[in-house]
Amino acid sequence: MxxxxxxxxxxxxxxxxxxxxxxxxxxxxxxxxxxxxxxxxxxxxxxxxAAAGGLDLAPLWLLMPRRGSSPDWLCxxxxxxxxxxxxxxxxxxxxxxxxxxxxxxxxxxxxxxxxxxxxxxxxxxxxxxxxxxxxxxxxxxxxxxxxxxxxxxxxxxxxxxxxxxxxxxxxxxxxxxxxxxxxxxxxxxxxxxxxxxxxxxxxxxxxxxxxxxxxxxxxxxxxxxxxxxxxxxxARGIGDLWTEPAGRTPQALVRLLGRNRAAVLTALGEPATTTALAHRLGLAPSSVSDHLTVLKEAGLLTATRHGHQVLYARTPLGTALTAGAARVSSPAPPGSAGRPGCGAG
Structure with missing residues (x-):
């Protein structure tokens, strides 16, 4: 079939x-x-x-057969x-x-x-x-x-x-x-x-x-x-949708950009709007908007309009800066101190 x-x-x-x-x-x-x-x-x-338990969803489920069609007018x-x-x-x-x-x-x-x-x-x-x-x-x-x-x-x-x-x-x-x-x-x-x-x-x-x-x-x-x-x-990225960010903003990036601006850049692993970033980071939308403007002017972000929404995404420079700061902020593995090529001396 x-x-x-x-x-x-x-x-x-x-x-x-x-x-x-x-x-x-x-x-x-x-x-x-x-x-x-x-x-x-x-x-x-x-x-x-708990909240769903207060809804009587049986009428909608009746129109959602496992095999067959739901009414087009309903959605x-x-x-x-x-x-x-x-x-x-x-x-x-x-x-x-x-x-x-x-x-x-x-x-x-x-x-x-x-x-x-x-x-x-x-x-x-x-x-x-x-x-x-x-x-x-x-x-x-x-x-x-x-x-x-x-x-x-x-x-x-x-x-x-x-x-x-x-x-x-x-x-x-x-x-x-x-x-x-x-x-x-x-x-x-x-x-x-x-x-x-x-x-x-x-x-x-x-x-x-x-x-x-x-x-x-x-x-x-x-x-x-x-x-x-x-x-x-x-949609892409469903696997991480409900996962709260596990990592913290790299301290090297915080020292360079400031805590909130660094958090905004770090959070843009996928393109997002001002509202979505504000919700995710617990910041005021006006504050996030200001940070996005500065990061864009610095060449670290791009902005693309989709209808009434603007999506922000890292540029290659923004991605490289974030990845580099994360490496610098990560503790060195045991036994690596003084190893040539690891920044010793």
């Missing part, structure tokens, strides 16, 4: 990246009941366990590259009830007994009420499960988009697509996923490429017409 997305000439020019807080919310809900997704997310699961493709959750949930609330009813019925049919259940019958009898209730539940899930962590999640997702945008410029779309995930294959016209039975001609609409934290380990495609075709893939 395999799924295929078939490209025409115009589709190559209409592929773009996007980030969706609504998608992360829906997949966070899915992750809570998927043990195969728990591996990287243990710290997050422990933090949200439509994002409207822009950095759409806010408020804009996305407004689009859910504006769903056409009859179209939502048809998609929901198809999803319920994937779970034995769901169509005949009391909840399933009530939804299909009053789809306008169904839209309101499920939108309310998604919004509650966002507030409890995702919003408190969103600065951290957004920083990782934005770093992924920045990295893969550079790769797109370097190697082109055909080479980039298999790089997004090793399970994807490309023959010059067709992108193939090794699961499902989904096939679609993109029809000149292009493909929306979306990194996700909570979709791991899955690669997801779908969205029937008239929805925008979309490919969701695990």
């Amino acid at each position: 395999a799924s295929q997305l078939r490209f025409g000439e115009e589709d190559f020019l209409r592929c773009r990246f996007a980030i969706s807080p609504l998608w992360e919310t829906q997949d966070a809900v899915r992750t809570l009941r998927r043990p195969d997704r728990h591996g990287y997310h243990g710290p997050w699961l422990r933090r949200v366990r 439509p493709p994002p409207l822009g590259p950095l759409t806010s959750f408020a804009d996305e949930i407004a689009a859910v609330r504006a769903a056409d009830p009859e179209a939502a009813r048809a998609e929901t019925a198809r999803s319920l049919a994937c779970t034995p007994g769901a169509l005949e259940s009391a909840r399933g019958r009530a939804w299909l009898a009053d789809p306008a009420r169904m839209v309101r209730e499920l939108a309310d539940l998604l919004e509650a899930a966002w507030r409890v499960l995702v919003a408190p962590e969103w600065p951290r999640l957004r920083a990782l997702l934005e770093a992924d988009v920045a990295f893969h945008s550079r790769r797109l410029a370097e190697v082109g779309l055909g080479a980039l697509l298999p790089e997004l995930d090793g399970r994807l294959s490309w023959d010059g016209r067709t992108l193939t996923l090794p699961h499902g039975r989904y096939a679609r001609d993109l029809g000149g609409r292009g493909l929306l490429l979306m990194p996700s934290v909570f979709c791991w380990p899955d690669v997801i495609t779908g969205f029937e017409a008239p929805w925008q075709p979309m490919l969701v893939y695990p």
Whole structure:
């Protein structure tokens, strides 16, 4: 079994990246009941366990069959590259009830007994009420499960988009697509996923490429017409997402730049925004902004705009300075004192 997305000439020019807080919310809900997704997310699961227990997520889980489709109206493709959750949930609330009813019925049919259940019958009898209730539940899930962590999640997702945008410029779309995930294959016209039975001609609409934290380990495609075709893939760096920085800022760098400025430069192992850095370091955004400006003027950082966000990344000089300071600050291994080439004398 395999799924295929078939490209025409115009589709190559209409592929773009996007980030969706609504998608992360829906997949966070899915992750809570998927043990195969728990591996990287243990710290997050422990933090949200008590709060998640106060949510009745059963209605959303009913529309998340292990095999089969969720309704597209419940998590439509994002409207822009950095759409806010408020804009996305407004689009859910504006769903056409009859179209939502048809998609929901198809999803319920994937779970034995769901169509005949009391909840399933009530939804299909009053789809306008169904839209309101499920939108309310998604919004509650966002507030409890995702919003408190969103600065951290957004920083990782934005770093992924920045990295893969550079790769797109370097190697082109055909080479980039298999790089997004090793399970994807490309023959010059067709992108193939090794699961499902989904096939679609993109029809000149292009493909929306979306990194996700909570979709791991899955690669997801779908969205029937008239929805925008979309490919969701695990974002880079998930393995370190919930790990608090273990190392300290090198003292040699602190002496050179000052403690907070050195901390900002050290924290930029992956590109990040001012807000994400401020959240990570516990500093005021205005202070972080000042430090970023000085570091950029010194040639240690670059700044790249993505929509309304600016991502900062180390230059080769910034990386070399950070790595060199770390080596200088590290204690010498036993027996190395006075060894030629180690700075003795």
